[in-house]
Amino acid sequence: MELSPTSTCTGFHHIHPRPTPLSFPLTPRVSTAITSSSGGGGRGSQRSSAAAAAAPTPTPTLVDISCNDPQNGCAVDAQRRHSKPYLARKNAILQVQQSPHLDSALQRFGGVLKVQDLNVILRNFGQQSRWQDLSQLFDWMQQHSKISASSYSSYIKFTGTSLNPAKALEMYNSISDESTKNNVFICNSVLRCLVRNGKFDSSMKLFRKMKHNGLIPDAITYSTLLAGCMKVKDGYSKALDLVQELNYNGLQMDSVMYGTLLVVCASNNRCEEAQSYFNQMKDEGHSPNIYHYSSLLNAYASGGNYKKAEELVQDMKSSGLVPNKVMLTTQLKVYVRGRLFEKSRDLLVELDTLGFAKDEMPYCLLMDGLAKTGCIDEARSVFNEMKEKCVKPGGYSYSIMISSFCRGGLFEEAKELAEEFEAKYDKYDVAISNAILCAYCRAGEMESVMRTMRKMDELAISPDYNTFHILIKYFCKEKLYMLAYQTMEDMHRKGHQPAEELCSSLLFHLGKIKAHSEAFSVYSMLKYSKRTMCKAFHEKILHILIAGKLLKDAYVVVKDNAKFISSAAIKKFAKSFVKLGNINLINDVLKVIHGSGYKIDQRLFQMAVSRYIAQPEKKDLLLQLLQWMRGQGYVVDSSTRNLILKNAHLFGQQFIAEILSKKHMMSKALKSHWMTKG
DNA sequence: GTAGGGTTAG
Numbered sequence: 001m002e003l004s005p006t007s008t009c010t011g012f013h014h015i016h017p018r019p020t021p022l023s024f025p026l027t028p029r030v031s032t033a034i035t036s037s038s039g040g041g042g043r044g045s046q047r048s049s050a051a052a053a054a055a056p057t058p059t060p061t062l063v064d065i066s067c068n069d070p071q072n073g074c075a076v077d078a079q080r081r082h083s084k085p086y087l088a089r090k091n092a093i094l095q096v097q098q099s100p101h102l103d104s105a106l107q108r109f110g111g112v113l114k115v116q117d118l119n120v121i122l123r124n125f126g127q128q129s130r131w132q133d134l135s136q137l138f139d140w141m142q143q144h145s146k147i148s149a150s151s152y153s154s155y156i157k158f159t160g161t162s163l164n165p166a167k168a169l170e171m172y173n174s175i176s177d178e179s180t181k182n183n184v185f186i187c188n189s190v191l192r193c194l195v196r197n198g199k200f201d202s203s204m205k206l207f208r209k210m211k212h213n214g215l216i217p218d219a220i221t222y223s224t225l226l227a228g229c230m231k232v233k234d235g236y237s238k239a240l241d242l243v244q245e246l247n248y249n250g251l252q253m254d255s256v257m258y259g260t261l262l263v264v265c266a267s268n269n270r271c272e273e274a275q276s277y278f279n280q281m282k283d284e285g286h287s288p289n290i291y292h293y294s295s296l297l298n299a300y301a302s303g304g305n306y307k308k309a310e311e312l313v314q315d316m317k318s319s320g321l322v323p324n325k326v327m328l329t330t331q332l333k334v335y336v337r338g339r340l341f342e343k344s345r346d347l348l349v350e351l352d353t354l355g356f357a358k359d360e361m362p363y364c365l366l367m368d369g370l371a372k373t374g375c376i377d378e379a380r381s382v383f384n385e386m387k388e389k390c391v392k393p394g395g396y397s398y399s400i401m402i403s404s405f406c407r408g409g410l411f412e413e414a415k416e417l418a419e420e421f422e423a424k425y426d427k428y429d430v431a432i433s434n435a436i437l438c439a440y441c442r443a444g445e446m447e448s449v450m451r452t453m454r455k456m457d458e459l460a461i462s463p464d465y466n467t468f469h470i471l472i473k474y475f476c477k478e479k480l481y482m483l484a485y486q487t488m489e490d491m492h493r494k495g496h497q498p499a500e501e502l503c504s505s506l507l508f509h510l511g512k513i514k515a516h517s518e519a520f521s522v523y524s525m526l527k528y529s530k531r532t533m534c535k536a537f538h539e540k541i542l543h544i545l546i547a548g549k550l551l552k553d554a555y556v557v558v559k560d561n562a563k564f565i566s567s568a569a570i571k572k573f574a575k576s577f578v579k580l581g582n583i584n585l586i587n588d589v590l591k592v593i594h595g596s597g598y599k600i601d602q603r604l605f606q607m608a609v610s611r612y613i614a615q616p617e618k619k620d621l622l623l624q625l626l627q628w629m630r631g632q633g634y635v636v637d638s639s640t641r642n643l644i645l646k647n648a649h650l651f652g653q654q655f656i657a658e659i660l661s662k663k664h665m666m667s668k669a670l671k672s673h674w675m676t677k678g
Numbered sequence: 679g680t681a682g683g684g685t686t687a688g
Contacts, residue, residue: 153680192682227683256682399688
């Protein structure tokens with residue numbers, strides 16, 4: 001049973017390549033209008049080579065020429081207007097960029113190239129994803145001291161793009177010059193690199209360190225960090241902190257930051273806040289683009305606020321923007337979330353007419369909404385409708401339907417659909433794998449469960465919380481309790497916290513099969529997780545530990561949770577411990593029990609004394625016990641006293657005289673009684 | 679002469 005793939009990468013990333021940016025399916029006439037009014041900062045158009053070529057360049061710079069085709073007439077004209085050294089550098093740039101042997105090219109042309117020329121080449125390598133050459137050139141620049149702050153920021157940026165945040169960080173840490181290390185461009189590059197690679201917490205930690213070391217953050221710094229809040233738990237409050245800090249530093253939000261903030265609000269169910277940021281943005285003179293509108297619309301979806309959504313779409317149309325596929329699909333989401341299934345269906349028809357329903361996504365939205373409202377039959381018919389329309393179903397629609405069937409108790413149908421998926425498709429990720437696993441588990445298909453687990457292993461799909469949960473529940477159902485336990489251990493190691501009821505059920509069964517220490521381990525997993533634990537849990541594990549004679553562990557449980565444990569259970573524990581537990585801890589146990597408000601009865605004292613008599617070398621402990629008893633007002637009853645006297649030879653006369661002093665004599669008032677809560 | 683964002687599904 002291998003549930004912990006050795007690979008640390010997740011299968012999800014293998015299966016889903018980085019999505020390519022969506023293009024707007026708009027008519028050319030409208031699209032021009034949108035591009036000019038989109039107000040997105042114009043970053044994209046600045047970087048497009050078409051725009052660069054079209055831009056008027058009265059006095060071409062080295063950068064411009066290096067990007068042009070040398071055969072181009074314009075460039076030839078430009079060449080004539082420049083000095084020889086200039087042309088030599090321009091030529092050297094091209095030679096180095098185009099040379100198949102970077103080493104020798106640098107040897108030949110390196111002397112001519114200035115730092116800014118090398119930076120041009122560096123960025124060129126980065127843009128072309130020539131990572132090997134990028135590193136090699138950067139090393140060369142370092143070795144020849146032809147390096148500037150720009151070299152660092154570009155290099156770090158591209159190292160982040162090539163998904164190597166550790167390398168970028170290492171580079172940054174290796175900078176010894178303080179002013180270079182505090183250069184805002186370089187810092188922004190490093191932070192961006194961490195954020196991009198999903199290391200938001202690290203980026204915030206580094207950010208604090210940078211500020212401490214003298215960085216003065218600018219708007220881009222905050223914008224970069226804000227972007228990290230989008231895919232992070234509790235991103236909204238983190239984003240708010242950043243906004244507060246940037247305002248405190250006298251910086252202003254721009255349309256990029258507002259865009260990011262709207263996404264954060266939408267994914268954190270902050271509908272009203274999204275709206276207020278949207279308005280604030282407009283008040284400050286930034287005109288929203290289609291992304292701003294879509295994000296706000298998405299925020300409305302979480303509240304199912306379809307009236308506002310419709311107003312927003314109207315508002316957007318009157319501002320001259322045309323709803324695109326994403327916008328309309330998001331509007332469908334609003335209707336689905338608002339349970340307006342008639343409107344949803346109508347909109348789906350409209351999407352289809354516009355050619356926007358060619359993939360499964362809008363169908364998935366509707367199916368999922370229907371299924372979660374209990375309308376499984378309707379969901380099934382949308383699924384079939386989608387298949388009839390030759391829309392290719394994929395992992396999403398299958399996982400929605402399989403999970404719905406499982407939830408609705410239609411296990412056979414779920415299993416059949418899982419088999420259908422396996423027969424027709426070979427794209428797996430953790431979500432579809434979980435749905436398939438769930439179906440096979442509920443249908444009791446052990447062979448298929450095991451096969452699916454092996455498949456996940458082979459494809460390096462990391463099991464997630466749900467995977468573990470499904471499997472543990474299933475193994476319990478099949479009475480494979482040790483397997484369930486091992487799976488739970490694995491789950492715990494991976495940082496997932498199992499739910500209380502699952503722990504409770506497994507713990508109970510482990511106790512039954514006398515897997516006492518395993519049961520205690522389950523108890524500990526729950527106890528040291530952030531989850532709540534029901535009070536009865538402590539007593540449950542206490543009985544198991546007593547049965548397994550794991551008395552030291554039982555002692556810890558009692559010590560920490562006595563107030564949640566019944567007096568009968570405490571009594572049972574005390575008896576077991578004094579009888580069989582570690583002799584060195586007997587006094588401590590008695591003190592703890594007394595300290596939690598229980599009176600200790602004479603039979604227990606007598607048992608303790610018997611233990612000490614059996615091991616006379618522990619006579620100091622006996623003495624301590626008797627002294628403690630005296631201090632707490634307990635007395636030694638006659639039978640215990642007789643027991644000690646009978647064994648007087650083991651302890652010595654003086655000892656006996658001390659312990660049998662008058663204060664220890666039995667008083668009638670304290671006689672009798674088993675422990676009673678004080 | 680360098681650095682920032684993005685909308686929809688399980």
